[in-house]
Amino acid sequence: MMLGPLIVGIKGKFLxxxxxxxxxxxxxxxxxxxxxxxxxxxxxxxxxxEIKSLRTPALWVSVDHEGGRVQRFINGFTRLPDLGQLGxxxxxxxxxxxxxxxxxxxxxxxxxxxxxxxxxFAPVIxxxxxxxxxxxxxxxxxxxxxxxxxxxxxxEGVHRAGMKTCGKHFPGHGDVTLDxxxxxxxDERDYHSIEAEDLIPFTQLIKEDSLDAIMPAxxxxxxxxxxxxxxxSIWLGDILRRQCGFKGVIISDDLGMGGAMGMxxxxxxxxxxxxxxxxxxxxCNDHPAIAELVATTxxxxxxxRSASIMALYGKKENDYATTxx
Numbered sequence: 001m002m003l004g005p006l007i008v009g010i011k012g013k014f015l016x017x018x019x020x021x022x023x024x025x026x027x028x029x030x031x032x033x034x035x036x037x038x039x040x041x042x043x044x045x046x047x048x049x050e051i052k053s054l055r056t057p058a059l060w061v062s063v064d065h066e067g068g069r070v071q072r073f074i075n076g077f078t079r080l081p082d083l084g085q086l087g088x089x090x091x092x093x094x095x096x097x098x099x100x101x102x103x104x105x106x107x108x109x110x111x112x113x114x115x116x117x118x119x120x121f122a123p124v125i126x127x128x129x130x131x132x133x134x135x136x137x138x139x140x141x142x143x144x145x146x147x148x149x150x151x152x153x154x155x156e157g158v159h160r161a162g163m164k165t166c167g168k169h170f171p172g173h174g175d176v177t178l179d180x181x182x183x184x185x186x187d188e189r190d191y192h193s194i195e196a197e198d199l200i201p202f203t204q205l206i207k208e209d210s211l212d213a214i215m216p217a218x219x220x221x222x223x224x225x226x227x228x229x230x231x232x233s234i235w236l237g238d239i240l241r242r243q244c245g246f247k248g249v250i251i252s253d254d255l256g257m258g259g260a261m262g263m264x265x266x267x268x269x270x271x272x273x274x275x276x277x278x279x280x281x282x283x284c285n286d287h288p289a290i291a292e293l294v295a296t297t298x299x300x301x302x303x304x305r306s307a308s309i310m311a312l313y314g315k316k317e318n319d320y321a322t323t324x325x
Contacts, residue, residue, distance in 0.1 A: 003029040003057060003313070004299045005274060007251070009284040013039050015050050023054050025294040030060030032284055033117070034072055041076040041115060048116035060313050065108060065120040066138060078107050083124060083150070084137030090146060098153040105157030113163055119312060121215060121251070123154045125167045125201040127174035134181070135174050142174075144200035151201055155210045164312055166251060167205060169217035170240060171229060172198025180218040180259035190223045199244075206246050213249040213312065214240065216278075218259025227276070231263050236277030249308050252278040256286045266293055279309050 004027035010019050013036075022028065031051055038044055052058035063072050067080025081104065090097035105123075112120055125147055128139035140150040155165045171194055176185035187194075195203075205211045216230035229235040230252050240246045252273045253259075255266060263269045266289045273281045283290055 002026050002299055003055070003059070005029055005279065005281050006270065006290075006293065007032050007060070007062060007280055007282050008290050009034060009287075010037060011287060013037055013043055014047065020054060022291065022294060023051065023059060026299045027294045027297055028059065029280060030062060030118075032282060033061065033063045034284070035074075038073045044073065044117075045115040052116065057313060060119075061117050062119045062121060063112065063117055064122070065112060065117075066122040066124060067104065067108065068137060070138060077111050080104055080108055082137040083140045083154075084128060086150060087128075087139070087141035087146060090141065090150060098150065101150050101153040102157035102160075105154035106161045107157075109158040109161035109163035113161060119164050119166060119213070120158075121166045121168060122158075123151050123165070123167065124169075125151045125205065126169055126172055127198055127201075129174045139174065144197055148201045148204045151205060152208060152210050155205070164212035165210065166213040166215055167202060167211045168215035169219075169253065170202055170214050171217070171221070171235060172202075173217045173219060174198060176219060180253070181257050183258040184228065184262055185219045185259065187219055187221045188223065189221070191221075194221065194224075202240075203244050206244050211246070211248055212308075213251050214246060215251050215253055216240075218253050218257055227272075228259055228263070230260070230278065231269075231272045231276045233276045241277065247308060249279045249312055250277055252281040254282045254284045256283055256289065267297060270297065279306070 006027050007030040008028060009032050023031065037047065048061050051061055064070050065072055066083065068082030071080055086097055086101050089100065108120060124138045126135045126139050127144060127147060128135055128142045140147045151167065158165050175189065175198065176187050216236060218228045218230055220226065220228050225232045225234040236250055255269045260269050263272050270281055270293060
């Protein structure tokens with residue numbers, strides 16, 4: 001059975017008959033979970049197992065589980081710090097901070113994998129320029145070199161546990177004041193200014209093969225392209241793929257966010273995201289829209305499940321072999 005490009009949210013802590021029917025539609029390729037889907041570890045493990053039992057190959061299960069303000073599962077999981085706390089530690093004791101960062105990345109990944117969750121959309125590698133509370137202490141630091149070295153350590157821990165990594169929000173969300181959940185932020189800087197700051201963590205981590213996936217931002221950079229980065233073939237094709245050499249998976253941010261609304265209805269948004277270069281597309285919370293999309297959108301028979309995409313779904317023999325850092 002074909003797995004499509006759409007990653008969707010579900011309503012509750014257990015699968016309804018409606019959920020089961022939806023998740024078997026060819027357009028659906030996976031599920032993103034939220035706090036609304038969580039009660040305790042046993043319930044979560046059973047939910048993920050049921051989701052994966054619906055299809056062959058199994059649906060992919062993801063979550064935003066960065067730590068701090070963005071940690072969907074609390075009771076029964078280690079309470080992870082804001083990444084910004086690790087950045088503050090780096091200013092005092094860089095060696096201790098990098099060790100702790102690897103340990104937290106490992107812990108996050110190991111605990112999620114133990115209940116069957118395949119990926120956390122982390123780490124945030126935006127710069128914290130104190131312009132937008134949406135990012136703030138979700139970011140390691142304001143300096144790109146420190147963000148780079150700390151994200152590399154985080155990713156080392158995540159990889160050691162057997163999980164893939166996802167850097168966000170390309171090419172950088174730290175220089176705008178509007179939350180892209182609410183509307184479409186505009187960053188008026190030219191490309192060279194962005195390249196000299198926000199792009200550094202992305203380009204360096206790509207060179208070091210530290211990122212398996214990247215999530216673009218719903219932000220317009222009009223001096224580069226008049227489309228938001230997540231719908232821009234210039235940003236995703238010309239810059240991320242060809243210039244930066246990224247060979248991993250591009251996963252859109254949520255099509256239901258305010259920053260995506262200017263791209264038309266949901267069908268048009270999905271088509272635009274895929275046409276721009278996204279491999280997988282998120283639609284998290286608008287359940288009527290999800291139902292409408294699967295009812296009206298056929299999966300293109302030529303949709304390319306490349307090796308990099310399938311690597312997010314598949315598990316190798318040595319995955320989960322390490323039980324402690």
